[in-house]
Amino acid sequence: MSRLKELFAKKGKNVLNVYCTAGFPQVNSTLPVMEALQENGADIIELGMPYSDPLADGAVIQNSSTIALQGGMTLSLLFEQLKPMRNHIHIPVVLMGYMNPVLQYGFEKFCADAAAAGVDGLILPDLPPFEFETTYKAIVDRYGLSFIFLVTPETSEERVRKLDALSSGFLYAVSSSSTTGNEKDFSAVEQYLERLQHYGLNNPVLVGFGIKDQDTFSRACKYANGAIIGSAYIKALDGQTDLAAATRHFIKNVLG
Amino acid sequence: MQVSYKQPDEQGYYGEFGGAYIPEMLYRNVEELRENYLKIIADPAFQKEYQLLLTDYAGRPTPLYYAARLSEKYGTNVYLKREDLCHTGAHKVNNTIGQILVAERLGKKRIIAETGAGQHGVATATVCALKGLECIVYMGEKDIERQAPNVARMKMLGATVIPAKSGSKTLKDATNEAIRDWINNPNDTFYIIGSVVGPHPYPDMVARFQSVISKEIRTQLAEKIGTELPRAVIACVGGGSNAAGTFYHFLDEPSVGIYAVEAAGCGIDTHMSAAATQLGKPGILHGSKSFLMQTPDGQVEEPYSISAGLDYPGIGPMHANLFVTGRGTFLNATDQEALDAAFELAKLEGIIPALESAHALAALNKVSFAKDDHIVVCLSGRGDKDMETYMNVMGAKR
Incomplete structure (x- = not known):
């Protein structure tokens, strides 16, 4: 059984997925940050591959990507860094990033290297379902990787079902139709998550965007299998020298 | 299957280029547009209002001017398509008039746009004033500095100009910020893209609105020389909207040469250039697959050109297809060559x-x-906004 499947079979509720940017805050801090996340109770790590033009992300994550790129982070370096990952990291790891760097690296080589490093799944927000189905799905499947699509409050039921059918691992519910890090009224989000619950989807649902503390985390978890934290954690790492302590403090604040 | 160089297939592909590589957060808005734009454009009431505005407001048809002295110098017959005489000073208004009418018919109340040189921003602010709609223009911080008169024009027209401070602080970053705004305002906002770039259906929609340029050229040439078809059409390409409009009705006429001119900046080999087909590789930016200047690691490179309107690391997918199929000939001109040509004209x-x-x-x-060829060059805009650059050149010569 894949790590993601195993996780959701064991723990159906309150799954905590934390996003970190590879090569942030220092180019060599990728694995130490992942270890700190695992140690302090994260269930999944979403590892961001920095890109110069991250459309679906807000300023905080773009800024962390810029710092990582200035530090010399590349996909080749990242896979080099991830080689010993599975000696220490036992929780599922999904890579999140944008299509262009992946295409330049070579989509198949990318999947092969990700699988070899022990990566469990991919999130590529600017790869739409049509191109995924017609060109890339077979490759992703060949390397045994999960592929995770996003849904938003504006996504129709029919389309949610289609994206659910194409996804494996989990479905990523964007809590408001917004770039990461924006705060919006949470009650509209709750209605939307309730609606998703009633669809009876194949995949577990994790809620992303706008989750930052114990209150928002537990409210998101009421209607979903768990939640994803991104910008808030990146902010918490910014300017910190003791990354383990900053991570411990941050996750304690979320899990209570 | 490629049926025409003019139009993409149903998924928005010109050959292997185009598509809609957008995050799910943009899907509903883009899909709403994709489902409706052809129906809206074909509607007789839309056409009536669009044509009336092009005529009475934008000043179309623009003249096709036989440039006698230029012709003499180059030993051929050179015609200039005078888009510089359009209201707002460039071809950009052809597109913004079309898109504001589409936005209106989709019930949108808030208009956003990106701009490089400020020409598209001014053209958008203009039509928003015309229709009484809120207008927000994203513009790179660096471009705001070098295009001050256009910033003032947008403000006088009632638009809010928001500086894009990320990345290279130019057109590509202004486009990123505009797309983010659209993601954050999914219900009431329409994004007026200024070039033949972005996710499908934008490249096709913008090309259709700009195609009035080549439609007029055909009619005007027929009147002047008795044939609709010139030997060649020439246009500059940044994203490529004036080029798309100039080429459009000639693309499926094999006898007409198609010449696209990119900005070489300081020179192709200087790392200070914006010639995307020469320096780029296929890649994805702003929602479509096209030629893109990028590092070996797939990070988007910062382009350079003396001309803010050509300072873009990519090129519209239609043009990428013209490049790889060989239907178009892609040339480039350096800053100095462009300056020399401006002073010569x-x-x-x-x-x-x-x-x-x-x-x-x-x-x-x-x-x-x-000697007996007829060549049409698209004079896409007038030089008022560039007077500071021209004055610096004249100052240096003194």
Whole structure:
């Protein structure tokens, strides 16, 4: 059984997925940050591959990507860094990033290297379902990787079902139709998550965007299998020298 | 299957380029547009209002001017399509008039746009004032500094100009910020893209609105020389909207040469250039697959050109297809060659062109045509906004 499947079979509720940017805050801090996340109770790590033009992300994550790129982070370096990952990291790891760097690296080589490093799944927000189905799905499947699509409050039921059918691992519910890090009224989000619950989807649902503390985390978890934290954690790492302590403090604040 | 160079297939592909590589957060808005734009454009009431505005408001048809002294110098017959005489000073208004009418019919109340040189921003602010709609223009911080008169024009027209402070602080970053705004305002906002870039259906929609340029050229040539078809059409390409409009009705006429001129900046090999087909590789930016200047690691490179309107690391997918299929000939002109062409046109014809358009004129030095050929160059905009650059050149010469 894949790590993601195993996780959701064991723990159906309150799954905590934390996003970190590879090569942030220092180019060599990728694995130490992942270890700190695992140690302090994260269930999944979403590892961001920095890109110069991250459309679906807000300023905080773009800024962390810029710092990582200035530090010399590349996909080749990242896979080099991830080689010993599975000696220490036992929780599922999904890579999140944008299509262009992946295409330049070579989509198949990318999947092969990700699988070899022990990566469990991919999130590529600017790869739409049509191109995924017609060109890339077979490759992703060949390397045994999960592929995770996003849904938003504006996504129709029919389309949610289609994206659910194409996804494996989990479905990523964007809590408001917004770039990461924006705060919006949470009650509209709750209605939307309730609606998703009633669809009876194949995949577990994790809620992303706008989750930052114990209150928002537990409210998101009421209607979903768990939640994803991104910008808030990146902010918490910014300017910190003791990354383990900053991570411990941050996750304690979320899990209570 | 490629049926025409003019239009993409149903998924928005021109050959292997185009598509809609957008995050799910943009899907509903883009899909709403994709489902409706052809129906809206075909509607007789839309066409009536669009044509009336093009005529009475934008000043169309623009003249097709036989440039006698320029023709003499280059030993061929050169015609200038005078888009510089459009209201707001460039071809950009052809597109913004079309898109504001589409936005209105989709019930949108808030208009956003990106701009490089400020020409598209001004053209958008103009039509928003015309329709009484809120207008927000994203513009790179660096471009705000170098295009101050256009910033003032947008403000006078009632638009809010928001500086894009990320990345290279130019057109590509202004586009990122505009797309983010659209993601954050999914219900009431319409994004008026200024070039033949972005996710499908934008490249096709913008090309259709700009195609009035080549439609008029055909009619005007027929009146002047008795045939609708010139030997060649020449236009500058940044994203490529004036080029798309100039080429459009000639793309499926094999006898007509298609010449696209990119900005070489300081020179192709200097790392200070914006010639996307020469320096780029296929890649994805702003929602479509096309030629893109990028690092070996797939990070988008910062382009350079003296002309803010050509300072873009990519090129519209239609043009990428013209490039790889060989249907179009892709040339490039350096900053200096463009400046020389601008001063030459001023002295020979009494017309001060925009720096962007000067790149197209520079191609006359690069291709030789026969004495009885008829060549059309798109003079996409006028040079008022570039006077500071021109004054610096004149100052340096003194």
